[in-house]
Amino acid sequence: MAGRPGQGEDGTRARILDVAERLVQTRGFNAFSYADVAAELRLTKPALHYHFAGKGELGEALVARYVARFTEALHRIDRSDGDGQRKLEGYAALYAHVVAEDRMCLCGMLAAEYHTLPVPMRDSVLRFFDQNEDWLEGVLAQGAQEGSLRFSGTPLEAARLILASLEGALLVARSFEDPARFESAAAGLLAGLTETEPSD
Amino acid sequence: MAGRPGQGEDGTRARILDVAERLVQTRGFNAFSYADVAAELRLTKPALHYHFAGKGELGEALVARYVARFTEALHRIDRSDGDGQRKLEGYAALYAHVVAEDRMCLCGMLAAEYHTLPVPMRDSVLRFFDQNEDWLEGVLAQGAQEGSLRFSGTPLEAARLILASLEGALLVARSFEDPARFESAAAGLLAGLTETEPSD
């Protein structure tokens, strides 16, 4: 599946995923076609079918790679070893990179199209959200303990609100083609979690 | 355009909009067809073309009606004459009704598909968001003045964060087919805006 030869990742396969990923993040899974990807790579549709049996399989590979990259990014933040607040800032920055490229989060886009997706893709999308919530829950628990973060409810509830808010902020900001809208929403969200109560 | 006859709203036209609206809110604008709507209403595709020249025109009518209904709902909340906090609760309840029907907000769904939409639909989606933000801004300013709401940044910034958070909460909750996820996120969001600082 990965790079059997010498290097890493078969070249064509990775380039197909790169183009398809951008198309899905900007137009949606139902609004891109094998023909779009083939044309951009100067290939033909059957060449794509050689690498990915069908659109469903391509979609599954797309989400799998996206989740793997996100997981890596979360591990990088963990290793950076900041306090909860800094980790949350790092997390929001991941989304900022997405909107900077005029894209929606891959799984946020697929969430909108959820009811039209092949079941394996649906499952992967839910796992993506679960994984993000788990990670955020840990960061929030850490932040609460340290005193770097304050929130109402349980860490899991706060984690879910953060995930939803960032996905929604991406969705709206991208429509206005205004990354600043995302930045502002992310900043406001963080501010609400770091308010120090008036020290008496 | 409206109900020229005796009653209100031509029957077929309204029924087409009803079915199309549900399909767009659940599957997306790019994942429903005239054939879907026609079959459900036991009509033929040309009958639909009689009422709406093309898919674009149907989409425009869909958003126009949705925006009009939302505007009415906001006016109802205004007339209810509660404080800022209660108005926000009423606002969140509008979204809760949507997720209870396993739907996405129409304009949230269209925001995901934004780059594939006919331009008139794009404009209407942005106007929907603008209108919501304007209304929320007013409610937040009122709440801040009364002391029923607290937030960081300007009322407009807070309004944008609320809109994004609720849209995102819809998006995620609907994927899990779990309205409780939305309710929890909405409650957490409200809680963050009504925290009373430790009274001394």
Added chain:
DNA sequence: GTCTATAACGAGATAGAC
């Protein structure tokens, strides 16, 4: 206002050559 019939196109997919 709704129908039958059909055009014109693009989508996803396969067979089989090279």
Added chain:
DNA sequence: GTCTATCTCGTTATAGAC
């Protein structure tokens, strides 16, 4: 691993009868 050629189906849309 990529191609040409082709198939089948669904989609949007129109012409013209009733």
